[in-house]
Amino acid sequence: MVQATASAARGIAKRSRSFGLSRKIGRYALNGVAGLAMAYILTPLFFVTWLAFFAQEIPSFPPEGYSLKWFAAIPGNDRFISGFILSLEVGVSATLIGLAVGVPAALCLTRMKFTGREWLNSLLLLPLVVPGVVLGIAIYVFHVETEIRTGIPVLGSLGGLVAGHVLVVIPWCVRLVTASLAGFDRTIEEAAQSLGADRWTTFRRVTLPSILPGIVAASLFGFVSSFGNLEMSLFLVGPGRTTLPIAILQYLEWKIDPTIAAVSVLQILLIAAAMLVTDRFVRISRVV
């Protein structure tokens, strides 16, 4: 009897030990997979950054030495500078227009019930799934036709380029602002109105601050996807007008020296800085 109890106790101890072990294995496996995914994402960034400091012109391993000359060369390259400025201009304008369209659209999608709501939601998210090249060609053909029919010079114009980029920004705005509106308690809007705030004041003082993290995240992601867009821009830029990604591509056709890597490193730093700064004001992790 005593023996039986003892062996049963041993059995329980063994089982709980093996249970603990399998939990441990599970945790290691999870961390391992997460680590692999991180490595997969970070490896190219790591090599690009490393490459930017190589001394030799043709990248090869091991490096023959290290230098900052490729960074020093950037300011002297007009194409990169003007490309950077154009990308910045287009990115900022497209983001602002995208917000002006996306925020009201998100409000409408989350708060109003109407037929075709799902359909409209999908339509607004569509540019995310349509390949950039397809989007570029479609808009290009549209611009050509528009110019032929109306005589308005849209083809290759700055306006045409921005309009294309707005399309890329809108899905981010709609998606992220919708997400931040989903958890929004509308009784606080009623509270504001009962306290004397009209509809616009209520939006400005209560709704907007509550969905601000979503809006900031939307601007950031929208801007980044516009800033880095190459495929669509290729079809929409006019003569003498190049965005930074196009400038990089054109440079690559003739040279493969680490200047490109240096430019990329600056771009990575810029975007990382933007994310960090924004995250200090609004927790992006809350909405994304």
Added chain:
Amino acid sequence: MARLQLHHVTKRYGDFHAVRDVTLDVPDGEFLVLLGPSGCGKTTTLRIIAGFVEATSGNVLLGGRDVTTLPPWKRNAGLVFQNYALFPHLTVAENVAFGLEMRKVGKADIGPRVAEALRLVRLGHLGERLPRQLSGGQQQRVALARALVFKPDVLLLDEPLSNLDAKLRQEVRIEIRRLTQQLGLTTIMVTHDQEEALTMADRLVVMSDGSVRQLGTQRDLYERPADRFVAGFVGRSTFLEGAVETPGTFRTDGGLEIRCQDGSSAGPASLALRPERISLGVQPLSGMDNQINGVVDFVSYLGANIDVHVSLPSSERVLVQIPNREDGPALKRGDKVHVGWAASTGTLFAGDARGTESSP
């Protein structure tokens, strides 16, 4: 602070009447409670007063001014919500200041008035906190301060206590009543909690299916319920179904003959009996207009009181509530007892109610 009047207010959604011809006159400084089960139209009525729901017909007057078509922000009504609805991104003091800012009160005046309002709800020291750093009870008091600070014409409370735990509910209940009395505020509160309604109200409105069933003081509703619904909803009642045979005599469906008052017109009726007005004894009772023997069916021990369900010979049952006395009988299922009550105890409601809901 002002008088609030509703004239024949109706709200229809398609064929559904959410509020049916409600007329109320609430004098300046009165605490009126709208009481009823969920879906009875009490919240819709409150939202019509606040301006969030537009009445299909009828008028709302606040301080003699017709506000029926005014938007909420022009009504000067202080509103407290069930879920507090504080602005999460503003501090407690900023929350309270909101109504004053909207009214373009000068910056120099806002500070002292906010401090005063927070002092009233005894949260003067928490002005710089964010709402999420406060407990539920504190948040509700901030909501109250926010609704009071701009001196509203009427204070509207939408189930203000239902998110609080039982003990806190008692405290905030007293707090709200103390404040409204101190400030002489006209107040409308919506609740489904009978006890809350009875302890706080000057007068109560019992609503059901969008209509006002009865308006009166606690005593009016309890002693003279206007209809069967009120008798069942306010306090507890046992309903015996049957018919008035001759004036003063009621015969139950089971065949019991009961002496009662007001049985002027013969015909089908229900007799409502309050559990605490029925006497119960192991020995035959004396001096009762009605005396029936029965058998204990079920006993609920509630502490201060004991509920005894008694089966009558007619197989009808009555609920008797007896005070828990040291020398009281220790009753158990199957015990033979005598129940009795005066003719004036029962309330008769004419009409056939068989097959409709009965009270607990």
